[in-house]
Amino acid sequence: MAQIESRVTIHMVASLDGFIARKDGSVDWLETKDTFEHGKNIDPELIKEFLATIGCYVMGSRTYETALSFEAKGFGWVYGDKPTVVLTTRSLPNTRRSVEFYSGDLTQLVNEQLRPKFRNIWFVGGGSVCGACLRLGLADELRYSIVPVLIADGIPFFEGLQRDSALHLREVNAYKSGMVELRYDVAK
16 A cells, blocks of 8 residues: 555644643633634634544543543534544543554554554644654644633643754634634654
């Protein structure tokens, strides 16, 4: 099978002070009441079209558990029917055929299993998973959505980087909600 050209994106929503969740894993701060009058509206149809371009998701076990809790609260499964790989060594509940669990080598997963099959691979959490993706040189792009709130302490966006990672800014978007999205290429 010929390898298709693929792109690995790290995407995370974080507080302005760089936390993806509180220490207990809660993300109650994600929805704010801020309004930025010069920001863009988020068009649901454009979001739907954009999400259709994502081939698969990769996440850690705590992110998976957070997604399950959102689903249990009636918010639905935000990843649709896209293939989703959960990195874990724990036994976790699975009610979706699109979810698989993986506990092996991350480089092998990305380069040998995901890149040959998917054009757009999205790492969506957590901090140690995204840190490993960068540390191992697997990421092509970083998308950082900043919520206008400071939570003072929590789980950092990246854990264990161990070295600098050069980035090149490609795009900046500000939204009516006060959220800012930064899009970077990861220098290779």
